[in-house]
Amino acid sequence: MWSQQWWKQDITQSDQLCLTPFCIKADETIEPCDDFFQFACGSWLKSSKIPEDSGAQDTFNILKTELDNNIVSLLTSLGNDSEPEAIKNARNMYQSCVDEAAIENDGTDTLLTLINNELNGWPILLGDNWNNSTFNLLKILLKLREYNNNIIFSIATTTDDKNSSAYCIRIAQSDIALEQRTYYNDANVTEPYQEFMRDLALSLSNLSLTDTTKINADVKDIFQFESNLAKYHLTNAEQQRARQNETIRTTVGNLSRDFNTTFNFTAYLYNSYEFGNVTLKNDDVVSINDLPFLRNATELLQNYPSRTIANYIIWRFMINRASNMPKYYRAIKDKFERVFRGTSAEKSRSTQCGNYVNINMGFAVSKLYIKQYFDESARNQSLEMIGYIRDAFISILNETMWMDKDSKLKAVEKARAIDGKIGYPDWLGSNNITQLEEDYADYKFNLSYIKNVLQMLKTKSKENIHVLREPVDRKAWAGSAPTVVNAFYTPSKNQITFPAGILQFPFYNKDAPKYLNYGGIGTVIGHEISHGFDDNGRQYDKDGNKKQWWSEDTIKQFNDRKKCIVDQYSNYTISQINRTAYKKWSKLNDNSDKKLPGLKYSPEQMFFVNYAQVWCSKMTDSYATNRVLTGVHATGQFRVLGPTSNFIEFDRVFKCKRGQGNSRVQKCSVW
Structure with missing residues (x-):
């Protein structure tokens, strides 16, 4: 059950108005208790357009586009002789990728030579030969x-x-x-x-x-x-x-x-x-x-x-x-991708090349990014939020009636042991570039893009092999580089990671009222913590070892509650084809948040509005189909409707009646 511990009293509101530009527009022609997704996102849906080079438009895509542009700007900026070799080679790779004349000049000889000499020829090209x-x-x-x-x-x-x-x-x-x-x-x-x-x-x-x-x-x-x-x-x-x-x-x-x-x-x-x-x-x-x-x-x-x-x-x-390959061959693939992804244009060559370098040399790119674009206040404020949210989750665990005592104690131990990483690994922000240079020592690139790509592939292959003989550092930064708009839970490390790329508005801004940050990055933090206790994460103990640490009865109780969620989401149809820690923070920081200008909604209501607006999204039919078939999460619409319809605090805050459009009569609840 959802605990009421942090929701006993309404938040005392200040008469001051927030003077920073965070006005969020809701569609007031829609009753929030009827369809909260349309209420929160309706105005956005009417005004936004799906980019031609993408199958969808949503918060993540908007932030990703901004990140892409920043990365291109960083890679094309004037470097200097004293910057790390890793960054110089990232720039070299980027320049070889955008040099269309050189790519055309290289042609297909390098690839065909590889196919013929190393792979004994491609039968479809050789026919009977x-x-x-x-x-x-x-x-x-x-x-x-x-x-x-x-x-x-x-x-x-x-x-x-x-x-x-x-x-x-x-x-x-x-x-x-x-x-x-x-x-x-x-x-x-x-x-x-x-x-x-x-x-x-x-x-x-x-x-x-x-x-x-x-x-x-x-x-x-x-x-x-x-x-x-x-x-x-x-x-x-x-x-x-x-x-x-x-x-x-x-x-x-x-x-x-x-x-x-x-x-x-x-x-x-x-x-x-x-x-x-x-x-x-x-x-x-x-x-x-x-x-x-x-x-x-x-x-x-x-x-x-x-x-x-x-x-x-x-x-x-x-x-x-x-x-x-050269443009002619890329166009053949792009023609298929337009059908498969539901796009009508390709991303600019500079964006494609920036993405390629970021995917393959992300920490070198991040070294530049965090210096120019990352707000350092995000680290301390986000770590503080992790503390409040972790405590809120532990309170839920302690009040859970379906877990036996031993399983509950171990779950609390695991929650306390979760390692939180914010922004970037410490070594990347240091003036000491030893680790950066060591990590990219084999990343040396010249003017030929296709030769650079093949070299990159071989280097990546060797990297994964070498790891076998290296010690495991369970406290090291896990997963992707900081220059991604995403967040992660790593079961083997019991670690949650929030890269610099996602710590932007509407997820986070140092000047935003806390209820917006908690409705944004706060819900992402809660989401990642919950992965440690979902159907996959629950199989790993606090030290990241896969073992059964719940009793058979607790597992059965979990599966019974899980079925309610599965049934609910299985009945959602795309028409075209939580208890939170904010309450705890506000209780200890009374009267410190400001109301947004021109808005009549309470901080609690704005918490939910910002949560919903993070998931505002539009998709082409092809993209929606691909998302349903391949995505590990629900689409934005149902990431709004599903949780809010089960949350009794949503009903209280918006004065919804059970059974009203956005409020389920039979609430599904695991934690």
């Missing part, structure tokens, strides 16, 4: 693994689920080109996808437009193989369930005994790690996940001719390389 006898599945997968391509099978160094102080090797399914198996039955997607495949192959071959019989046959075979492979591909939810119930934990020495398949995974691991100069030992731990896929995929590989398999594997490599 491809030599079937040269095909070796293990060898081609290993070669592309050197270029950081996990095709069909994924191998990676990761924190050991059973021992969070050590690393292990994980074998799992890789991705599929269309992301979800459902798409392989949708002609609106599969026909443009096969056209993409056909046009790229034709553009790289010496065939005329009328001489495409062999290419058409190869495209058909590739797609049939991929469609059959996709039938076994697990969704995110299926992966999570499978990893709870069916995972093999073994060692390199016992791998072939404990996971006996027609594909030689032992040789695959040994040779992959040898590329990074890491010699595997017999007692190195191996975790094998996604067993249904792995078993079916290895069997499927036995039933298809080597030509089809070779064609598919190189195709998966070339899908991504199309983005690194």
